[in-house]
Amino acid sequence: MTSTPARRRPGPLPLVAVLGALPYFAFLTVFLILPIIVNLVASVRDSSGAWTLEPLLRLREDQYVSAFSNTAMLSLTTTVIGGTLGLALAWAILTTERPRWLRDGILSFSSVASQFAGIPLAFAFVALLGTQGMLTTAVAELTGWNLSESFRLSSFAGLTIVYLYFQVPLMAVLILPALTGLKREWVESAQSLGAGRARHLLDIALPILAPSVGGALLLLFANAFSAYATAYALAGGGANLVAILVGFFVSGNVMVDNSFGAALSTGMIAVVTLAMLARWLLTRRSTRWLS
């Protein structure tokens, strides 16, 4: 084993090269990977430190099943509606030439609106649709119908509307590059081969776009599933969502049972990881055609 290290040939990296990257990997290990691993381990150990599946099995109790299914339903609803509207918005942004100010304004807004989830957005919607909100009072004055009796922002429908405010622009921004990548020549070659508009859309555009659309939808789902601040500001502890429950376990009086709080958060990580993994598998294929 006395051979001199080959210079330009890929092989084992010299130790110095690895050392230079060490701060980055060490940083991530301490502040991200270690917390994840400890969380996963805590969810399969009881308070005495013995291995057990009991905390994870408790997730099957009605209360927690309903939190998970409610979160999944909210995520799914905002993903499907947000995805559809976002796709339509992206198409309109891409194909509209005039009025330019409208298109550019919407595009500029869409690219930042995904950052708008959180406390300020919740209060902006309270100002619009809360019990004293501008739209609520305007509707009451005009028609005498009190909106707040049948609609609450903290309800499922209310949260859906607020979530759409960041899901729609997120979808539009995510799908714009793929829509732009649809090549003009493909329409022309399809037409010269005798395909109509609908045929081109169904047989060419959709199959090429499908992985990107699917990937974007999965990201929207994960985004809604992880959201905490918006729901917290609108519903306080009232929202039956997994993120809110985990928040209770971290801050509240229920901290006594570490392992069950960890199990809840493990469940959350599992759902989001599955969505992102599926997205990765899907989009890996689409980059070939759209680059």
Added chain:
Amino acid sequence: MKTLRVTVLLLAAVFFAAPLVASAAFGFSLPGQGFTFEPLQRATGNPAFWQQVGRSVLLAVLTAVIGSVLLMGTLLWLHLRARTLLPLAEGLSVLPFVVPPVALVMGVNLVFRAIYPGFLTSLLSLVPFYVVLTMPLVYRALDSGIRAIDLRTLVDAGTSLGAGRLRLFWEILLPNLRPALLAGGLICVAMVLGEFVLASLLLHNTYPVFLAQVGQDNPRAAAALAFLTLAGTWLLLAGFARTLRSERTRS
């Protein structure tokens, strides 16, 4: 088709504008009094307001600086000396995407309460976790900046002309990477100024936590602050996108 397109855009504009307009109208008025700054002044008159804004600004600046230094240093090193580690580094950089912030807090609590309880009581303990949360976006911004320049050639040319490492970095690489660094930094600032989950659950009183408390008993002040925050975030990010575009067209 054309009317349909414009209709879609107009509907989107109405939906996007409605909460902003409502929060401005609601927050800068009082019943029977019309336009007034009174709700806003009552909130900003609270000494806690400026204190908590100050904390958020401090966290934002520290996160942007530490995140940029860590990632820029690592990325330059990997591109020049250890390219085989790049895929691993990139894979890890998107890991925060699969961990919801609230789940990260759970793990962080379990780890640091056990090994060093005093750590989490310090405000600055949020900085490393904010660096983690902003990492997926900052990593991409910096990495695409580095890939857009011919790093190897710049370094070789600089070295052959006798520039030392420090000079190479300050006078050749940094000016070329400025748009990417700006992009990463602004994303950091926007995210940290709005971050609520970690701050509230780890009991640190930052600006979003203040806003959440104001909303409990003074919805008009909360609406006024919400409007200013949303409009500010938009201007910050949109203004930045413009500088980035003009930098690109110039070079």
